[in-house]
Amino acid sequence: MKQYLDALEHILENGEDVSDRTGVGTRSVFGYQMRFNLRDSFPAVTTKRLAWKSVVSELLWFLEGSTDERRLAEILFERDRSELTDKNTIWTANANVQGKALGYRNDEEHKFLGPVYGSQWRNFGSFDQIENILDQLKNDPDSRRIVLSAWNVPEIPDMALPPCHTMSQFKVINGKLSCQLYQRSADMFLGVPFNIASYALLTHMLAHLSGLEVGDFIWTGGDCHIYSNHTEQVKQQLERTPVAGPVLQMPEFTTLDELLATKTSAYALLDYDPMPTIKAPMAI
Numbered sequence: 001m002k003q004y005l006d007a008l009e010h011i012l013e014n015g016e017d018v019s020d021r022t023g024v025g026t027r028s029v030f031g032y033q034m035r036f037n038l039r040d041s042f043p044a045v046t047t048k049r050l051a052w053k054s055v056v057s058e059l060l061w062f063l064e065g066s067t068d069e070r071r072l073a074e075i076l077f078e079r080d081r082s083e084l085t086d087k088n089t090i091w092t093a094n095a096n097v098q099g100k101a102l103g104y105r106n107d108e109e110h111k112f113l114g115p116v117y118g119s120q121w122r123n124f125g126s127f128d129q130i131e132n133i134l135d136q137l138k139n140d141p142d143s144r145r146i147v148l149s150a151w152n153v154p155e156i157p158d159m160a161l162p163p164c165h166t167m168s169q170f171k172v173i174n175g176k177l178s179c180q181l182y183q184r185s186a187d188m189f190l191g192v193p194f195n196i197a198s199y200a201l202l203t204h205m206l207a208h209l210s211g212l213e214v215g216d217f218i219w220t221g222g223d224c225h226i227y228s229n230h231t232e233q234v235k236q237q238l239e240r241t242p243v244a245g246p247v248l249q250m251p252e253f254t255t256l257d258e259l260l261a262t263k264t265s266a267y268a269l270l271d272y273d274p275m276p277t278i279k280a281p282m283a284i
Helices: 002-014 053-063 069-077 092-101 118-123 129-139 154-156 191-210 227-239 257-261
Strands: 016-018 024-036 147-149 163-173 176-187 213-228 245-247 268-270
Touching: 002 191, 002 227, 016 154, 024 176, 024 191, 024 227, 053 069, 053 118, 053 191, 053 257, 069 092, 069 154, 069 213, 118 129, 129 163, 129 257, 129 268, 163 191, 176 191, 191 257, 213 268
Parallel strands: 176 213
Antiparallel strands: 016 024, 024 213, 147 163, 163 176, 245 268
């Protein structure tokens, strides 16, 4: 993940200090790209610990099409929501603040977020994008139209959080599936390592379902920023030297339904030896 550390250093050295929606303030550049060879290793950051179970559970939640934060908690903790009233996820704050402000049900049983990622992936104007992508990968792998979009303009006002990772394109070359993600808004310290791992895992999943090998994952960022209250944490991370990345281990599945029945704990990063966590506040 040297590419990621290079991006952090580039922003610190070349970015501009700007205000932002959260009021925290950022150091930002507009436009940056990183490429990862998924055949070499899985792109999990090693200079701090990746919240792997949160990555897996959120992706399964998206693929299921759910927008209920309490369902995410069930997938993450692998327990019924009735036992999870004291447990939070990475989407709890958004549900409790923005989701509640939009008038969505918010209690111990349900915390709705509006038509966020899962809704768009599986029901974009009544269109199932995931099924369509799998159909194209199997029946028209040379297509340049294999695109997954979460940016549904008329529904953005109804979302607790408009999509940060807005669009990804998949491409098959010589039997290898690659993915390029466009992320309009990129929290480089907290969010981007998570997003890289999430879409790398999605690429592995789709390739497995389609009988393909994996190729590259390309991350393209729009507003790439380091929050002002993350600066010291970024500098601490840049003092660390990355080590070899891990190997992804997935459970067996041959259909989308079988994938959706898998458990978070069934996905593992073998030989993952990250350095200690560096804590930082999340801007909402």
